[in-house]
Amino acid sequence: MLARDLKSLLKDPGLLATDAFLAGDWVGADDGATFAVTNPANGETICQVPDMGRAEAARAIEAAAAAQKDWAAKTAKERAGVLRKWYDLMMAAQEDLALILTAEMGKPLAESRGEIAYGAGFVEWFAEEAKRIYGETIPGHQPDKRLTVIRQPVGVVAAITPWNFPNAMITRKAAPALAAGCAILIKPAAETPLSALAMAVLAERAGLPKGLMSVITSSKSSDIGKEFSENPVVRKITFTGSTEVGRILLRQAADQVKKCSMELGGNAPFIVFDDADLDAAVKGAIACKFRNNGQTCVCANRIYVQSGVYDAFAAKLAEAVGKLKVGDGMDDGTDLGPLISDAAREKVETHLADATAKGAKVILGGKPHQRGGTFFEPTIVTGATQEMQFATDETFGPLAPLFRFETEDDVIAMANDTIFGLASYFFARDLSRVYKVAEALEYGIVGVNTGLISTEVAPFGGVKQSGLGREGSRHGIEDYLEMKYICMSV
Ligand SMILES: NC(=O)C1=CN([C@@H]2O[C@H](COP(=O)(O)OP(=O)(O)OC[C@H]3O[C@@H](n4cnc5c(N)ncnc54)[C@H](O)[C@@H]3O)[C@@H](O)[C@H]2O)C=CC1
Numbered sequence: 001m002l003a004r005d006l007k008s009l010l011k012d013p014g015l016l017a018t019d020a021f022l023a024g025d026w027v028g029a030d031d032g033a034t035f036a037v038t039n040p041a042n043g044e045t046i047c048q049v050p051d052m053g054r055a056e057a058a059r060a061i062e063a064a065a066a067a068q069k070d071w072a073a074k075t076a077k078e079r080a081g082v083l084r085k086w087y088d089l090m091m092a093a094q095e096d097l098a099l100i101l102t103a104e105m106g107k108p109l110a111e112s113r114g115e116i117a118y119g120a121g122f123v124e125w126f127a128e129e130a131k132r133i134y135g136e137t138i139p140g141h142q143p144d145k146r147l148t149v150i151r152q153p154v155g156v157v158a159a160i161t162p163w164n165f166p167n168a169m170i171t172r173k174a175a176p177a178l179a180a181g182c183a184i185l186i187k188p189a190a191e192t193p194l195s196a197l198a199m200a201v202l203a204e205r206a207g208l209p210k211g212l213m214s215v216i217t218s219s220k221s222s223d224i225g226k227e228f229s230e231n232p233v234v235r236k237i238t239f240t241g242s243t244e245v246g247r248i249l250l251r252q253a254a255d256q257v258k259k260c261s262m263e264l265g266g267n268a269p270f271i272v273f274d275d276a277d278l279d280a281a282v283k284g285a286i287a288c289k290f291r292n293n294g295q296t297c298v299c300a301n302r303i304y305v306q307s308g309v310y311d312a313f314a315a316k317l318a319e320a321v322g323k324l325k326v327g328d329g330m331d332d333g334t335d336l337g338p339l340i341s342d343a344a345r346e347k348v349e350t351h352l353a354d355a356t357a358k359g360a361k362v363i364l365g366g367k368p369h370q371r372g373g374t375f376f377e378p379t380i381v382t383g384a385t386q387e388m389q390f391a392t393d394e395t396f397g398p399l400a401p402l403f404r405f406e407t408e409d410d411v412i413a414m415a416n417d418t419i420f421g422l423a424s425y426f427f428a429r430d431l432s433r434v435y436k437v438a439e440a441l442e443y444g445i446v447g448v449n450t451g452l453i454s455t456e457v458a459p460f461g462g463v464k465q466s467g468l469g470r471e472g473s474r475h476g477i478e479d480y481l482e483m484k485y486i487c488m489s490v
């Protein structure tokens, strides 16, 4: 799909921005360099966008610092008003934003529409939270002392975001940052910059002050990350992406002890006990495993099924997954789009080859889809074991491995046997079991009798090497605030 084709589909063609949004201006890279944004469904180039470097990022940071002071001086109500307007504009443009998202990322249009509403939900939520940044007074420790605690914005925030949710992973950071009175620089994934740029168009229309937010498009992510890490004006880095890159950023941020929020990789267990509602468990497994074609950090990566229901569950799951339609995300009825890249497809093939070499059996799919390119058949394997690669590494694709287990203790030990700790899920009906298992799973999120847990009103985040901090909920604004204790002698 070419830019002119995509523009012809949009009610508001102005949302397809191909310049970067830098310090309040729509500009190209200093040296005129650009990189291509392609449609993963067919490999076609949609458009070129600026390929910026450290110099441009430094100017954006400088402009952000200047704008942030006036922004922080506004009342909470004034900041909330701009965010609410941004929310209204995003929802009014939901179809256009979804078309842009599907074109650059590949997910089915229905999922893109859902992501726009989910992403806008963070803007709506934090427009409200802006007004509830309360302080406190503390009874003095001496007769002449009056103690207060106030909370102030961190200052200039830098965000680096992934391609799999190119709208929601940005608003999940930008909304609390702006609500708190911060300024924000956004470096979106090179695969999916257009969603970020479209949101910047709407933020500008909503009245966001010039320079307060920049979208720096670049294929030189390491350079931009270094500018964010080494520029002392940046006081916080917020990142969503792989644990590997999270570690790099944490190391870089350590030199200046910068605040960091990290939403990293996962390896979610999905457990089906013998007292589960099997039909509900099958629906939950499909929602959890195949949302975004398995390309989410909270997708089921390991499906554990208790012995007594293993064969029945496997048969039901295979029948249901066999009905999923693989196709172009723009086409009605598509359930599974392309994977984001050849590398992503090759990772699925590597995990599958490893598993079958170690004894797993393919009961559905198992090969690249006939559409070619990065399309892959939804795949189920039985006989999965902890020795197989997907038990350790995140597949990030449409591969559902079924592990058999005997006892509650066995499956909790296997589920927790990972460096990750983001999302986990289980289906059971015995209340005592539900309480015990939910408390025993070492994860930041536990889904009970559901495969979908994502909402702006709840704290999203992981333990162990899945991250630091929480996004969304009333907690999500804390990481964008500094607490100041004032001790006054009267
Ligand atoms: N916990 C969460 O909420 C999420 C976690 N992820 C994880 O991220 C991975 C898939 O997403 P990807 O975009 O491929 O992850 P990635 O970590 O390769 O890239 C994420 C972002 O980091 C940038 N980046 C890459 N190397 C960098 C460097 N050296 N310095 C600065 N920035 C750098 C990329 O350009 C992109 O914008 C999976 O492991 C997935 O589990 C993805 C989305 C959400």
Ligand SMILES: O=C(O)[C@H](O)CS(=O)(=O)O
Pocket: 162, 164, 165, 168, 169, 240, 295, 296, 297, 298, 453, 454, 460
């Ligand atoms: O990037 C991701 O995988 C998201 O965090 C998943 S969710 O927020 O849409 O559940």
